[in-house]
Structures are given as C-alpha cells and as structure tokens.
Amino acid sequence: MDGPDRTAAGARATPDGSGDWGGPPLPPDELAATLLPPGRARGLPAVAYTSDRVFAWERDRFWRRDWVCLGRDATLAESGVQAGLDVAGAGVLAVRDATGRLRTFRNACRHRGHELVARGCAVRRSTIWCAYHAWVYRLDGSLRKAPRFDPPPDTDLDLLPVRSAQWQGWLFVDLSGNAPPLADVIGDLDAALAAYRPGELRVVASEEYDVAANWKLIVENYLECYHCPSTHPELSRVQRTEGGESFPATGRWLGGHLDLRNSATSMSLDGAGPGWTFPGLDEDQARQVRYHLLLPNLFITATHDYLVTHRLVPVAADRTRVECEWLFPAELVVADVDPGYAVEFWRTTNRQDWAACESVQRGVSGGGYRPGPLAPHEDLLHAFLVRLAAAYQSGGPLSSTGSAASTEPAR
Ligand code: FES
Ligand SMILES: [Fe+2]
Structure with missing residues (x-):
C-alpha cells in the first residue's frame, strides 16, 4: 500500500490475519467529518481506501459475518454441477445435488485442506472429488471414501456446510451462520x-x-x-x-x-x-x-x-x-x-x-x-x-x- 496505515490506538492485526483486533478500524475523530449532516459532510480519510488493516477488518465484519451475493444460481442448474466461489478470499463450494437442492460448503478438503474445485472453475460430477489424495465425498458433503486409509472411527469428516439462501435467482451465503435472515x-x-x-x-x-x-x-x-x-x-x-x-x-x-x-x-x-x-x-x-x-x-x-x-x-x-x-x-x-x-x-x-x-x-x-x-x-x-x-x-x-x-x- 502506498498510503498511510493509521488505525485506532491499540489496533493490531491478529495472527490469523482476520483483522479482528477488537478496536474500530478508524479513530472516531477521523470519522467525525463524514458523519456531519448533508451539506457539511466530507468523504472518508485516505486510510479507509488504502490500509491493509482496514481492508482486513471489513473483510471480517462485512464480508465474512454477513450475507454476500455469489452470483446467479442458474449457473448451477444441473445436478452434479460444482463451482468454486469466492467470498473476499474465503472459498465456498456450491453444489447442486441429485435431488435438485443447492448446497454450499467450505471449499476445503477435510484431509489437508486442498480446494475441492478451483476458484472460478466449475465441474460436473456425480461425486465431489479432491484431486490431491483422491478423497471422495457425496454431493451432500458426506465423506464416502479415503483411498488406502481408514479414518479414525467416530470422526466427522464431512464437508463443513455454509449457510446459504436464494433470492430472485441470486445465491447468497453467510459464512458466519449468525447473520439475521436474508x-x-x-x-x-x-x-x-x-x-x-x-x-x-x-x-x-x-x-x-x-x-x-x-x-x-x-x-x-x-x-x-x-x-x-x-x-x-x-x-x-x-x-x-x-x-x-x-x-x-x-x-x-x-x-x-x-x-x-x-x-x-x-x-x-x-x-x-x-x-x-x-x-x-x-x-x-x-x-x-x-x-x-x-x-x-x-x-x-x-x-x-x-x-x-x-x-x-x-x-x-x-x-x-x-x-x-x-x-x-x-x-x-x-x-x-x-x-x-x-x-x-x-x-x-x-x-x-x-x-x-x-x-x-x-x-x-x-x-x-x-x-x-x-x-x-x-x-x-x-x-x-x-x-x-x-x-x-x-x-x-x-x-x-x-x-x-x-x-x-x-x-
Ligand atoms: S487434501 Fe484432499 S485428499 Fe488430501
Ligand atoms: Fe459512472
């Protein structure tokens, strides 16, 4: 970033890069002019547009804790279609199962995290298949087979579901699972x-x-x-x-x-x-x-x-x-x-x-x-x-x- 990276006192990035450091991304005095009534208000300071920390904070609060549109669901019309989608850097796998239901999961294999479908790509298969070590999942996300390996019993290795909803042909996801209804x-x-x-x-x-x-x-x-x-x-x-x-x-x-x-x-x-x-x-x-x-x-x-x-x-x-x-x-x-x-x-x-x-x-x-x-x-x-x-x-x-x-x- 070229711009200054000023954040509120005490602000710091978390080790996981989530930006969830607890404090506001911008000090209140930097927002005061923006909050003035129309006619007197000014735009945001430069840091709002240039700071990696502000961006990480927004990614965490606006994009990963709330409903975000992932595009038209018509691209997932056929049974078995699987698409690798992106929510501000977090991968989502959208799958149309054999009953016609649209399911969404985290796009990470339960073995060692390989993406199940590359971001921006789509495939059509009767199962979800990880290309790394060939673990196979059913279209409902349940693990079907791990080649030459019996995972420990009583271990849930199904794909992690993501909350989703459709409105007027658009697909939305809420990665947190806690946002108010769409x-x-x-x-x-x-x-x-x-x-x-x-x-x-x-x-x-x-x-x-x-x-x-x-x-x-x-x-x-x-x-x-x-x-x-x-x-x-x-x-x-x-x-x-x-x-x-x-x-x-x-x-x-x-x-x-x-x-x-x-x-x-x-x-x-x-x-x-x-x-x-x-x-x-x-x-x-x-x-x-x-x-x-x-x-x-x-x-x-x-x-x-x-x-x-x-x-x-x-x-x-x-x-x-x-x-x-x-x-x-x-x-x-x-x-x-x-x-x-x-x-x-x-x-x-x-x-x-x-x-x-x-x-x-x-x-x-x-x-x-x-x-x-x-x-x-x-x-x-x-x-x-x-x-x-x-x-x-x-x-x-x-x-x-x-x-x-x-x-x-x-x-
Ligand atoms: S990471 Fe998917 S099978 Fe190993
Ligand atoms: Fe324009």
Missing part, C-alpha cells in the same frame, strides 16, 4: 424490483473486470451521477444526469432513479432499443433507469427492457474484481433480440467508471488527498458513508432496517 437485508427491494421479475430473467452476457481500486470507491461511484456529464458522454446523451429521486428503502439497500432523455428509447449508444417494456411498469417507470445497490456487493440497474448487474469481489485494499451481467426477459431472448445494444453501452460505461475509480485510488494513495465536501448530488453516497462510519464505530455489520421480502432458503 429477508431483513433484502427488505422492500423485493417489491421495488417485482415488476422486472428478476428471478425469471436470463443472463445473456457476462464480463469480468479486474479494477485497481478499493471496493468502496466502486460503490461510491455507483451512488452518484454527478460524474456522469464529464465521465460518461455516451450515457449522458441518453439519460438525464439529474432530476431523479432517491428511493425510500427498508433493508440494506440504497437507490434512486433518473429519467431517459426524450430522444432515447433505451440505454444504448445510439439511444435505440427493441421497443419492448416490462409489462408491469407504470408510465413513469417505463421512462426511468432505476439504480439499486444491495450492500455490500450487488448493483442492480433496471431499465424498461433489461437489467444490468455488477457484483463486487474485494481482492485487496486496492483491488476489486467486478462481474457484470446483462439479464434479459424471456420475451427478448425468444424474439432473438441481439443484446449487443445493451452490452456495448455498459461496456463503454464500465470502462469509464473503472478508469475514474482507479484514478481516485491513485489520488488517495499518494499522500496529497484531504477529504473534500460532498455535493448535493451525492446524497446517496453520503448515506452509504454514514452507514459505513456507523459500522466502523459499532464494530459492524452494515445495518439493515425492517423486513419485507420472502427469500428461499437454499439449505
């Missing part, structure tokens, strides 16, 4: 997205980006369009960059909408689209681009004809992997509509956003950054920072309010 996190986001039927949409394109920026900078960037006129000329030609409203929200999400320009019929480079609209949208919604951030890692952008999502996987204090997916309704897929109009548009926008976030990362890492005032257009960003600062002070997690959604437990 429905508390979703809150009324379920109702806010109902007309788009996200559970029925199909992934028609997917791209991954390795972004040299802290995960929070990518979140902050998503939460304001103050940067749009200067950073996104193409987007600004088809969507208004101000004049929208923030959504009231229960649960652990934030969002707001902006309108399409009158000259545009879709979020595409030339403003043209297939001329189709989700049937459940009202007249206003049909002209809106609706942005939703489900903390900590899923962005859902809903337009009247498709959804585009971004899913963050933090890798280091200054590095984040971003998976972008385009979700189309069956009507457009069946009509053989080429998703290129949406893919090209967001590919262009994504690259502009990542370049901006990486530039900010360099700026806050160089020692010359002092937290600046937030503009009125950055009210949602401020709401995120307040939630974050409160979590830093309380010891986490990122808070939720209320409960409304129904979620389907995966196990």
Whole structure:
C-alpha cells in the first residue's frame, strides 16, 4: 500500500490475519467529518481506501459475518454441477445435488485442506472429488471414501456446510451462520424490483473486470451521477444526469432513479432499443433507469427492457474484481433480440467508471488527498458513508432496517 496505515490506538492485526483486533478500524475523530449532516459532510480519510488493516477488518465484519451475493444460481442448474466461489478470499463450494437442492460448503478438503474445485472453475460430477489424495465425498458433503486409509472411527469428516439462501435467482451465503435472515437485508427491494421479475430473467452476457481500486470507491461511484456529464458522454446523451429521486428503502439497500432523455428509447449508444417494456411498469417507470445497490456487493440497474448487474469481489485494499451481467426477459431472448445494444453501452460505461475509480485510488494513495465536501448530488453516497462510519464505530455489520421480502432458503 502506498498510503498511510493509521488505525485506532491499540489496533493490531491478529495472527490469523482476520483483522479482528477488537478496536474500530478508524479513530472516531477521523470519522467525525463524514458523519456531519448533508451539506457539511466530507468523504472518508485516505486510510479507509488504502490500509491493509482496514481492508482486513471489513473483510471480517462485512464480508465474512454477513450475507454476500455469489452470483446467479442458474449457473448451477444441473445436478452434479460444482463451482468454486469466492467470498473476499474465503472459498465456498456450491453444489447442486441429485435431488435438485443447492448446497454450499467450505471449499476445503477435510484431509489437508486442498480446494475441492478451483476458484472460478466449475465441474460436473456425480461425486465431489479432491484431486490431491483422491478423497471422495457425496454431493451432500458426506465423506464416502479415503483411498488406502481408514479414518479414525467416530470422526466427522464431512464437508463443513455454509449457510446459504436464494433470492430472485441470486445465491447468497453467510459464512458466519449468525447473520439475521436474508429477508431483513433484502427488505422492500423485493417489491421495488417485482415488476422486472428478476428471478425469471436470463443472463445473456457476462464480463469480468479486474479494477485497481478499493471496493468502496466502486460503490461510491455507483451512488452518484454527478460524474456522469464529464465521465460518461455516451450515457449522458441518453439519460438525464439529474432530476431523479432517491428511493425510500427498508433493508440494506440504497437507490434512486433518473429519467431517459426524450430522444432515447433505451440505454444504448445510439439511444435505440427493441421497443419492448416490462409489462408491469407504470408510465413513469417505463421512462426511468432505476439504480439499486444491495450492500455490500450487488448493483442492480433496471431499465424498461433489461437489467444490468455488477457484483463486487474485494481482492485487496486496492483491488476489486467486478462481474457484470446483462439479464434479459424471456420475451427478448425468444424474439432473438441481439443484446449487443445493451452490452456495448455498459461496456463503454464500465470502462469509464473503472478508469475514474482507479484514478481516485491513485489520488488517495499518494499522500496529497484531504477529504473534500460532498455535493448535493451525492446524497446517496453520503448515506452509504454514514452507514459505513456507523459500522466502523459499532464494530459492524452494515445495518439493515425492517423486513419485507420472502427469500428461499437454499439449505
Ligand atoms: S487434501 Fe484432499 S485428499 Fe488430501
Ligand atoms: Fe459512472
């Protein structure tokens, strides 16, 4: 890290690297300016984006003790499919068993810890097989066979289960097993997205980006369009960059909408689209681009004809992997509509956003950054920072309010 690594007095990393040293990751006086009311508040200090210790603390409190999205469950549709997934550096093995049930385990063999499926990879087999010494597990995680070896009797050597749940086609895990129900996190986001039927949409394109920026900078960037006129000329030609409203929200999400320009019929480079609209949208919604951030890692952008999502996987204090997916309704897929109009548009926008976030990362890492005032257009960003600062002070997690959604437990 280039930046200073200042933490609260007495703070120290634990030997296991969990960062669970007991104290807040940032001293209260460093957060005071961020907690001021809108209009007077400032951003976070540089250390929030550059410190390995802060990153380790967040990884422990936000990512490994709470619900995190692991992507679409449709990629695990077939019986026997096994995928190696990543929760901020912790491996999860997701398996569709023979009964159709989606199961999740720690991705570590009970012998000496070899990964069962390499991260980012997927296989399809009738058993779970460790490539190191060939121990074999059933799809329910129970140990079936250890070659040329009889493990001690009465020793549980089944794979360690991980709590998981599904919502609208997305798979979530809670590594701690102690987080409140996922429905508390979703809150009324379920109702806010109902007309788009996200559970029925199909992934028609997917791209991954390795972004040299802290995960929070990518979140902050998503939460304001103050940067749009200067950073996104193409987007600004088809969507208004101000004049929208923030959504009231229960649960652990934030969002707001902006309108399409009158000259545009879709979020595409030339403003043209297939001329189709989700049937459940009202007249206003049909002209809106609706942005939703489900903390900590899923962005859902809903337009009247498709959804585009971004899913963050933090890798280091200054590095984040971003998976972008385009979700189309069956009507457009069946009509053989080429998703290129949406893919090209967001590919262009994504690259502009990542370049901006990486530039900010360099700026806050160089020692010359002092937290600046937030503009009125950055009210949602401020709401995120307040939630974050409160979590830093309380010891986490990122808070939720209320409960409304129904979620389907995966196990
Ligand atoms: S570590 Fe898996 S069989 Fe040895
Ligand atoms: Fe942007």
